[in-house]
Amino acid sequence: xxxxxxxxxxxxxxxxYELASAGCEVILLEAEACGxxxxxGNAAKVALAESTxxxxxxxxxxxxxxxxxxxSPLSIRPSLAPGYLKFxxxxxxxxxxxxxxxxxxVHLRLGEDANGLFDEYQHQGIGFEMHDRGVLLAFETAERFxxxxxxxxxxxxxxxxxxxxxxxxxxxxxxxxSERIRHGLFFPADRQIEPDSxxxxxxxKLDELGVKVREGVAVRSFVRSSDTVTAVVTTDAEVIATDxxxxxAGVPTGALLAxxxxxxxxxxxxxxxIDYSPAPIDLRTSLTLEDTRVAVTPLNGMLRLAGTMEFGSxxxxxxxxxxxxxxxxxxxSFRDWGDEPxxxxxxxxxSRPMTPDGLPVIGSLGTAKNAYVNSGHSMLGLTLAPASAKxxxxxxxxxxxTLSSDLLARISPKRF
Ligand SMILES: Cc1cc2nc3c(=O)[nH]c(=O)nc-3n(C[C@H](O)[C@H](O)[C@H](O)COP(=O)(O)OP(=O)(O)OC[C@H]3O[C@@H](n4cnc5c(N)ncnc54)[C@H](O)[C@@H]3O)c2cc1C
Numbered sequence: 001x002x003x004x005x006x007x008x009x010x011x012x013x014x015x016x017y018e019l020a021s022a023g024c025e026v027i028l029l030e031a032e033a034c035g036x037x038x039x040x041g042n043a044a045k046v047a048l049a050e051s052t053x054x055x056x057x058x059x060x061x062x063x064x065x066x067x068x069x070x071x072s073p074l075s076i077r078p079s080l081a082p083g084y085l086k087f088x089x090x091x092x093x094x095x096x097x098x099x100x101x102x103x104x105x106v107h108l109r110l111g112e113d114a115n116g117l118f119d120e121y122q123h124q125g126i127g128f129e130m131h132d133r134g135v136l137l138a139f140e141t142a143e144r145f146x147x148x149x150x151x152x153x154x155x156x157x158x159x160x161x162x163x164x165x166x167x168x169x170x171x172x173x174x175x176x177x178s179e180r181i182r183h184g185l186f187f188p189a190d191r192q193i194e195p196d197s198x199x200x201x202x203x204x205k206l207d208e209l210g211v212k213v214r215e216g217v218a219v220r221s222f223v224r225s226s227d228t229v230t231a232v233v234t235t236d237a238e239v240i241a242t243d244x245x246x247x248x249a250g251v252p253t254g255a256l257l258a259x260x261x262x263x264x265x266x267x268x269x270x271x272x273x274i275d276y277s278p279a280p281i282d283l284r285t286s287l288t289l290e291d292t293r294v295a296v297t298p299l300n301g302m303l304r305l306a307g308t309m310e311f312g313s314x315x316x317x318x319x320x321x322x323x324x325x326x327x328x329x330x331x332x333s334f335r336d337w338g339d340e341p342x343x344x345x346x347x348x349x350x351s352r353p354m355t356p357d358g359l360p361v362i363g364s365l366g367t368a369k370n371a372y373v374n375s376g377h378s379m380l381g382l383t384l385a386p387a388s389a390k391x392x393x394x395x396x397x398x399x400x401x402t403l404s405s406d407l408l409a410r411i412s413p414k415r416f
Contacts, residue, residue: 001025003396004232004242006219006256007375008034010195010382012248013202014389015374017126019246020209022397027240028211029232031218035199037250038381041273041348042195043295043306045286046118046383048111048160049135049187052151053103053358054269054309054378055094063311071325073293077312083254084312087265090356103358104154106410107380109403110360110387112158115191117386126205128197129300135190136165136174136285138181138333144290145183152185162187176281178335181289192286194299195382219249221259222371229260229368244370244396251351253361253375257413261367264416266376268351270310272323275348279303280341281334292329302343305330309352309379316349323347354378362388363395363412372396373413 001024005016008030020026028034059074066072076088094103118130139145152162165173165184173186206213223231223239231241247253254266279302286297294307307326310319331337353376355361361376374392377384391408394401401408409415 002027002241002243003246004029004240004244005246005248006232007247007249007253008213008215009037009039009248009250010035010198010385011250011374011377011388012246013199013206014385015246015248015392016206016211017202017209018389018393019396020206020211022393026206026211027242028206028213029217029219029234029240030213030215033215034203034213035196038350038352039195039199041306041350042382043273044192044194044297044299044304044382045135045295046114046191046193047135047187048108048114048155048158048383049137049162049185049190050288050379050383051104051107051111053100053107054354055091055103055356055358056100057095057097060088060092060095070321073308073325075308075310077310079312079314081267081314083263083265084267087267087356088311090265094357099357101154102410104151106359106407107384108154108158108160109407110391110411111380111384112160114383114387115189117390118191118193121201121386124205126201128201129194131192131299133192133285133298134186134188136287137185137187138174138177138287138289139183140180140291142183145185148185148290160187160189174283174285174287176283176334176336178333181333186285192297192299193382198382219256224368227369229371244372246372246374246392248374250353250375253353253373257365257373260365260371262365262413262416264361264373264376264413265356266353266361267311268313269354269378270313270316270349270351271306271308272318272326273304273306273348274323274326275302275304275345276341276343277302277345278343280338280343281336289329289333292325294326294329296330311354313351316351318347318349352378352381360384360388360411361413362392363408363414366414
């Protein structure tokens with residue numbers, strides 16, 4: 001079977017790898033450069049600890065309250081993008097405890113073997129930078145810690161156990177923290193992967209498998225014959241024949257699918273990251289500073305700060321006020337950070353593909369029998385890419401899925 005994969009982020013590349021490994025003839029079309037979208041500057045964590053879906057009780061209300069606070073970690077901007085208001089209203093409906101717990105369960109079931117799948121990638125000769133330093137969720141107040149701890153049972157149900165740490169015990173696990181941070185949940189099993197190294201590793205493997213990767217080629221529309229896609233059409237009017245198509249185009253996925261009769265509600269959740277090389281401080285773990293929602297990840301020869309969730313953005317421009325809020329969080333949370341550490345590189349912004357229920361969209365589109373989607377991974381695209389690619393390949397190739405039919409329905413594009 002010949003498959004065209006649209007999008008060369010971590011999700012598209014993993015999908016191409018899985019399909020090519022199963023014997024498909026794969027062409028991957030990338031509008032710009034592979035791995036240069038959201039997959040480039042993310043927080044580099046493979047973290048089940050971060051599996052809580054974005055729409056949680058009170059989340060959207062908090063975002064609306066923060067609308068006029070230019071340095072808040074969550075912001076909702078007005079936008080006239082088609083369908084954006086409906087997306088926010090739908091998300092508001094999912095901001096309740098029941099949907100939050102159900103969504104967490106979906107993420108955990110989908111991601112529970114993330115480490116094993118990345119180990120398997122390396123076993124198959126895909127080289128990339130990976131660390132197993134664990135993830136420490138760090139809290140200033142007991143209230144925030146307790147609120148978070150309510151989900152620990154769900155994590156334990158997939159064997160993802162956390163150590164609860166307070167005061168001196170916390171400092172023993174991560175001595176770099178300042179006195180401001182008093183409580184922590186340490187998930188020792190979570191990992192870190194430098195995302196560009198993964199892109200390069202996957203591209204090397206795709207080349208070995210004979211996948212044709214074409215960069216600078218954007219898909220604009222599709223050719224259909226009744227209920228079957230027979231070709232994709234590029235912005236240069238090139239027509240590329242195919243037996244099946246996988247749309248893994250990050251944020252633009254939703255609008256592109258309108259061409260196939262089902263526009264999906266996938267919108268941008270913009271975030272920022274700042275790299276320091278050399279790292280200003282030594283860390284034993286990677287962290288999320290929960291009160292400011294800033295991720296801190298040590299990588300080879302550098303340290304990355306990442307944060308902010310900005311709805312309603314239509315570009316990847318860097319907002320200096322939000323970037324400064326991320327720097328401030330680091331200054332206040334680490335004892336030896338200093339006022340202006342050397343080695344700061346230009347801040348980066350990228351757009352997470354967000355859905356109203358906070359869950360990815362994986363499976364058959366439903367409007368054409370050979371059109372498939374793999375997108376909407378929100379804050380977890382790196383963590384869930386290999387598992388999502390496997391789930392999609394199982395669906396496309398008629399193999400038995402490791403997920404139950406109920407779980408498959410909850411991530412299906414047809415739920416919208
Ligand atoms: C600040 C930040 C921190 C994050 N931290 C983490 C983390 O620690 N762990 C984690 O798991 N996730 C994290 N994420 C989320 C993760 O980065 C994303 O979920 C993931 O990168 C999405 O991958 P993707 O392949 O779907 O999209 P992208 O990486 O955006 O790739 C989509 C690609 O499709 C291409 N494309 C678009 N339209 C077309 C078209 N018409 N034709 C051809 N190509 C097209 C684009 O050019 C792009 O390269 C973070 C995200 C951000 C922004």
